[in-house]
Every structure is written in structure tokens, then in C-alpha cells.
Amino acid sequence: ESKPVAWGYEGDIGPCNWHKYFPKAGGKRQSPIDIDTSATQYDGSFKPLRIHYDSHMCSSLTNNGHTFCMSVNSDQCNLSGGPLEDKYRLLQFHCHWGSDDTKGSEHTVDGHQYAAELHLVHWNTDKFKSADEAIEKNQGIAVLTAFIKAGKEHRGWNHVLSHFKDIKKVQGTSTVNEDFNPKCLLPENQTDYWTYEGSLTTPPCHESVRFIIFKEVVEVSSEQLAQFRSLCVCSSRKRDTGEDEHLVDNFRPIQPLNGRVVKASFQ
Numbered sequence: 001e002s003k004p005v006a007w008g009y010e011g012d013i014g015p016c017n018w019h020k021y022f023p024k025a026g027g028k029r030q031s032p033i034d035i036d037t038s039a040t041q042y043d044g045s046f047k048p049l050r051i052h053y054d055s056h057m058c059s060s061l062t063n064n065g066h067t068f069c070m071s072v073n074s075d076q077c078n079l080s081g082g083p084l085e086d087k088y089r090l091l092q093f094h095c096h097w098g099s100d101d102t103k104g105s106e107h108t109v110d111g112h113q114y115a116a117e118l119h120l121v122h123w124n125t126d127k128f129k130s131a132d133e134a135i136e137k138n139q140g141i142a143v144l145t146a147f148i149k150a151g152k153e154h155r156g157w158n159h160v161l162s163h164f165k166d167i168k169k170v171q172g173t174s175t176v177n178e179d180f181n182p183k184c185l186l187p188e189n190q191t192d193y194w195t196y197e198g199s200l201t202t203p204p205c206h207e208s209v210r211f212i213i214f215k216e217v218v219e220v221s222s223e224q225l226a227q228f229r230s231l232c233v234c235s236s237r238k239r240d241t242g243e244d245e246h247l248v249d250n251f252r253p254i255q256p257l258n259g260r261v262v263k264a265s266f267q
């Protein structure tokens with residue numbers, strides 16, 4: 001079993017060196033990208049997006065050292081329609097955020113970076129037998145994405161944030177049993193989105209991802225954003241000052257578009 005390679009967001013193990021151990025990171029269809037809204041192309045052929053999540057699924061929340069990850073194990077949480085040809089099942093959701101409210105999203109819109117970005121990761125159950133297989137295949141993964149900015153409090157997010165004290169340290173895990181439906185984390189407008197073909201934004205950076213990025217931005221309070229930053233990057237104290245190192249700025253830099261066209265579901 002090959003030893004897992006350490007990677008992160010700064011220093012020698014940071015994004016500029018990922019390609020040395022994860023060759024896909026140097027590919028031609030990498031993510032994230034800047035969405036230049038003057039260059040997007042309206043596609044009138046998209047069917048309505050179909051997002052069917054049930055709330056009665058037990059899920060577990062983990063701090064994996066790179067983000068918090070809510071693993072979902074319900075075959076009742078499915079995504080289809082829009083630009084997708086197949087049916088996709090929700091595997092997990094997580095976020096990327098900054099050290100303050102001025103940065104944190106991975107994708108940008110006309111150069112504007114948001115405070116955070118939500119990724120709901122789905123795998124293609126029509127074409128593949130497992131998520132492990134789908135994660136490295138073209139059309140294997142669909143990531144529903146919502147931008148997050150500081151504003152009014154988001155009650156739905158409190159169902160997730162209330163478990164953060166249990167996962168402050170790495171590999172901390174908490175079981176989430178309450179009646180929670182991740183659909184509540186999405187913006188109201190689910191008809192206006194951009195979509196393009198890209199990659200996982202973290203190693204191994206497989207070029208297997210169809211991104212679907214909602215135009216409407218979700219608001220959470222500054223205090224809720226601060227709770228994202230309360231997670232730690234390791235299981236023990238890291239700094240020689242005995243201070244905990246907090247998990248922040250877990251976003252990959254913008255990658256070259258290399259001629260890809262970003263489609264829009266709206267004019």
C-alpha cells in the first residue's frame with residue numbers, strides 16, 4: 001500500500017508542487033477557474049436541474065485536515081438533469097474558506113473572490129459501480145457549487161456548525177442524526193448556473209468533474225464564517241508557541257482555462 005503523500009495549501013507541499021506527486025494536477029482541464037461572465041455561452045438545451053435529497057439520512061462529519069467533510073450514505077440523495085446525461089448520487093459535501101471574509105472561494109467571478117465555497121460532490125451511478133471508480137473517470141463526478149458571502153445568519157448552517165466542537169482536531173468525527181437536508185444550504189434560485197468541465201481541486205486532481213456553479217450567492221453571518229476557521233489542521237499543537245494551527249485559506253489558486261468554454265443556463 002503506497003504511503004499517502006502529504007499535501008497542503010502553503011510551502012513545499014503547497015499547490016505549486018502538487019504536480020510532482022499528483023501528475024493530474026498539471027493537466028489541461030484543471031479547477032478552479034475564473035468565470036469571465038463576458039465570455040460565457042448561453043446554452044438553451046439544458047433541462048431543469050433535478051436535486052432530490054432526503055433528510056432522513058444519517059451522516060458523519062469529519063475534519064480531514066484539509067476541510068470538514070459531511071459524508072452522506074443515502075442512495076436517496078440524487079442529482080440529474082441540467083447539463084448532466086446521467087444520474088449522480090451525493091457522496092459528501094465540504095467547503096473552502098479564507099482567513100478573513102475577503103477571500104476563501106476557489107472559483108472567482110470576473111476576478112471577484114467570495115468568502116467561502118460549498119461543494120456537494122456526487123458520483124455517476126449510471127456509468128460506474130463505485131465512487132472510487134467514478135472519481136478518476138471522465139463524467140464520473142458532478143460538483144454542485146454555491147458561493148458564500150458574509151451577511152445575515154444562515155439557520156441551516158447551524159445544524160452543521162453545532163457539531164464543529166467535536167471535530168476541532170484532525171480525524172475528529174461526529175455523527176449527525178438530526179433531520180437535516182443539505183438542500184437547505186443551496187441558494188433559492190437553482191435555475192441560473194454556470195457549468196464547465198474541470199477537475200477535483202484537491203489532490204489527486206482527477207479530471208473527472210462537471211462543475212455546476214449557482215449564480216445566486218448564499219449569505220451566512222461573519223460569526224458563522226469564523227466558526228469554519230475554528231477547525232485545526234492537526235491532532236496536536238503544531239506551533240512551537242503551543243498555539244493550535246487553524247485550518248484557513250484551503251483554496252487552490254485559479255487554473256488556466258486552456259480554451260474551455262463556460263456554459264450558462266441563463267441569458
Ligand SMILES: CC#CCOc1ccc(CNS(N)(=O)=O)cc1
Nearest residue numbers: 119121131132135199200201202
Ligand atoms: C471514493 C472517494 C473519494 C474521494 O473523493 C473526493 C471528493 C472530493 C474531493 C475534493 N475535491 S473537490 N474540492 O474538487 O470537491 C477529493 C476527493
Ligand SMILES: [Zn+2]
Nearest residue numbers: 094096119201
Ligand atoms: Zn471542494
